[in-house]
Amino acid sequence: MKIGVLLKQVPASDSRIKINGDQTGIVTDDIKWEINPYDEFALEAGIQLVEGKIASSLVLISLGGKDAEARIKDGIARGVKAKPEAIRLDDAAFAGSDPLGEARIIAAAIQKAGIDLLLTGKQAIDDDNAQVPAMVAELLDRPQVTFVEQLEVAGDSLTAHRVMGGGQVDVVMSPVQAVVTCDKGLNSPRFASLPGIMKAKRAKIAVWGAADLGLDAGTVGAGAAVVSEGAYRLPADRPSGKIIEGADAAAKVKELVRLLRDEAKVL
């Protein structure tokens, strides 16, 4: 069984985000990049499946420019014991793709690479779209299991526990030819190791473009996008908190309850 893991490069979760002057994106000069944290759970799951000899091989796939190679190498460095292959999907024709365009590119790569089980993060923390894995599953006509916090693979099938909120867990069985999106709690992602880093330095990362994937350039990129971004804006500043003054605690609690009910409307 061949496992595919999608890795997306995103700004580090503690980055201070600034919007560029014409509101078309963020200022990337001072940004530190990292692997999308949810993809780290997918990566760890993939490594463990190969280490546990449940899967035969691991393929890391990233859609992104040359600068995303550092993230792929990070993935190789962590997964060094699973000897991952790595593919970067890059082509001028891909620029400006919307989630559906991205899903078409990735789906074509999954087919070409002969991936059985595709593991991804439940969403990327940059735009929080959570659309691409679902679209990839649809395009490939495979089952999708989202928000997975526990995963067992045995033979041709997998059993996954999905986080449903409110403490509810949904247990799903599926053939392994599926798309599984991973949530926190699935595992604790490992650190890269120094021998891994040295091996990653020498690793070859294949680059596949539209022609390699047999994609019609008209179906991807800005021209094919049906979703477009209007403008980037920072969320409005949060209004400052309110301090209830007074010496009588009971009266203050009463006032707090009134504010929560009448003003905040949360009670």
Add this chain to the structure above:
Amino acid sequence: MSQPTAPSNPTFDLFNPSEEHAMLRQMVADFTKAEVEPQAEEFDAKECMNIPLFQQLGELGLLGITVPEEWGGAGMDTTAVVIVHHELSKSDPGFCLAYLAHALLFVNNFFYCSTDAQKKRILPKVISGEWIGGMGMTEPGHGTDVLGMTTTAERTEKGWVVNGTKTYITNGPEGHVFMFYAKTNGKISAFLVEDGTPGFSKSHHIPKMGMRASSMSELIFEDCVIPHENLLGEEGGGLIHMMRNLEIERLGLAAMSLGIADRCLELMVKHAAERVAFGQSINRFGQIQRYIGESYAKTEATRALVYTVALSVAPDKHNRLGSDAAKLFAAPVGKEVADNAMQVMGGQGYCREYPVERLLRDAKLLEIGGGTLESHQKNITKDLTRALR
């Protein structure tokens, strides 16, 4: 824990000269934040080394950082060594000192003076972390004056008979294997001793002011017989190994001072922005600004010096002047910035609940261990004067 750093040259990043250096820094920073920081206070109080955490360094491949890959190490350079000590010391200089004693004082030193047979026997155990190593140079009567050492090793048929005492040996209590220096026919030779060798013992742990997450003891040799194959390098050639290793050690130690300064600067800037006195943030007061401004300038100067010198120290490249200068400059900066942070934080800085008092205690060691400030001044003067001739 992101640090303010001077913008580096766009075509050459002094602090991360290659992508592997950047990945190493990220890995050690992630590890430090997730695993090292949460235990630092506890092991300072317990005054012992966190052995499971140390073994994790083995899993990360950091224990043989300078050992070539064909011998199971990572084959990385002095800049990589500086990066690891810099990042670890932002959270736990004491733990980092135990790492330094193992990875530099023992492993790096041993690698460059051992035979293939010795390497095969020892390296796998110390690179994995199964064995903890240390190095014995200092004696109760001879520290800076190391050539005056009185420990002797006498060649006999059954092996080398060693007599003498080494003191202040980091990782002494926990260590399984040590490199040590002794006089053979009046000249210094390097040897290996394994724990459990008859005639070899250790004192109790010696309590100290700071760096408490690493422990130290005496190594005592009483008619201790060491097998012939435990001589490292040539008989009488120990001084060369000792001197060669001192450069990378001093850069590791200087990087620890830099890590302490970085962390303390961060804590002081944050505290000064948040703490309100007399109706305004204390960072509005000129006296506080002086602490912050001077700490920043000195930290940046340390960063530039330490990383610049690191480029010129390698197994086949030497820069004794540079490594003495880096440690001579960095150690007082680490201590001063920690002290400044304590002053800016007032009572909070002095309390054990916050890391500054621990970092200040740790920072002081770097003015003494691995060469006192005075020894660096002495070496620098000697080397500069020699260059006149």
